Amino acid sequence: MVGRNVGDFRQSRLLHRPPRGTPQPIRANRLIEFTFFFKISYIRYMRPPKEKICTYCLKTFEKLTWDHIPPKSWYPQSTPSTVEKWKVPCCNVCNNEYSKLDDKLLRLLAICLNPNDLSSSGIPEKVIASIDPNKSKNERDRRIREKNRNKLIESLIISENIPEEGLLPNFGSQIMHNGKYKLVKIPDDHLFTFSKRLVRGVTFTINNNLIYDNYLIEISYKELLNAIDFIYLVTKHGKQYSLGTGINITYANFSDDPLSSLIRIRIWNKWDIYSMVYRKENYNYI
Ligand SMILES: [Zn+2]
Numbered sequence: 001m002v003g004r005n006v007g008d009f010r011q012s013r014l015l016h017r018p019p020r021g022t023p024q025p026i027r028a029n030r031l032i033e034f035t036f037f038f039k040i041s042y043i044r045y046m047r048p049p050k051e052k053i054c055t056y057c058l059k060t061f062e063k064l065t066w067d068h069i070p071p072k073s074w075y076p077q078s079t080p081s082t083v084e085k086w087k088v089p090c091c092n093v094c095n096n097e098y099s100k101l102d103d104k105l106l107r108l109l110a111i112c113l114n115p116n117d118l119s120s121s122g123i124p125e126k127v128i129a130s131i132d133p134n135k136s137k138n139e140r141d142r143r144i145r146e147k148n149r150n151k152l153i154e155s156l157i158i159s160e161n162i163p164e165e166g167l168l169p170n171f172g173s174q175i176m177h178n179g180k181y182k183l184v185k186i187p188d189d190h191l192f193t194f195s196k197r198l199v200r201g202v203t204f205t206i207n208n209n210l211i212y213d214n215y216l217i218e219i220s221y222k223e224l225l226n227a228i229d230f231i232y233l234v235t236k237h238g239k240q241y242s243l244g245t246g247i248n249i250t251y252a253n254f255s256d257d258p259l260s261s262l263i264r265i266r267i268w269n270k271w272d273i274y275s276m277v278y279r280k281e282n283y284n285y286i
Helices: 006-015 028-046 092-110 123-130 139-154 188-207 230-237 280-285
Strands: 065-068 087-090 156-159 181-184 215-220 239-242 247-253 261-267 271-279
Touching: 065 092, 087 092, 087 188, 092 123, 092 139, 092 188, 139 156, 188 215, 188 247, 188 261, 188 271, 230 247, 271 280
Parallel strands: none
Antiparallel strands: 065 087, 156 181, 215 271, 239 247, 247 261, 261 271
16 A cells, blocks of 8 residues: 555554454564564663763762763864764762863863864863853853962963973973973872773773772873883784874783783873783782
């Protein structure tokens, strides 16, 4: 029959329904239809997430949220819209704490970025705008912007020379006309907490595994970790994941253990986070 729509079809099914009380034969196709319907509704209503364990604090919760790794605001404007931004299940407490840390750290790092760099395009401008009191929407917003701007100014250091230790590589140096250098002071715990959280998220996304207390996460911002030629190992054996122009991840398992791994997270083609995840009992062998 031509031009038959869903309504017509239902009607015809109703019309052909046997009178009440008549035993109906079990029809295999009905079962298949139902199974299919159930699967769809399962996927739609049971996500997120299945295990209800927070990727970061590893506690079990009734309800979890999604956390982007790296944070959404860290992706440059040049990121193609087709890039799927990674996210992991986490609890509300972790999500709130990390999002405050993300913003603080982004402000400190963003003012060291070159505005013409495609790998971090749009980020310095966005951060500068976010601390501009003249762009505030209301009085409360103005106070927050001023507070954040003052904190950022407090972190700036003008120095006669560049320190030999504790300098984050690849950000370059900015020399002023008077021969002094502009530096930004970033608390170590901001960097390490941020980095370890990324490692947990990356491991969950690539490996579908949580990092429990029987593992150690080591972080380094230099090229070598405990005298192992990290770059060689990770690039030779690692699998590359590109999240657009600004974020690249290389992940390599380095033993039979599925969790023991070398990870390089490259942000804005500038900040390299090197990480080694390994079992605590193997500590002496590394
Ligand atoms: Zn948590």
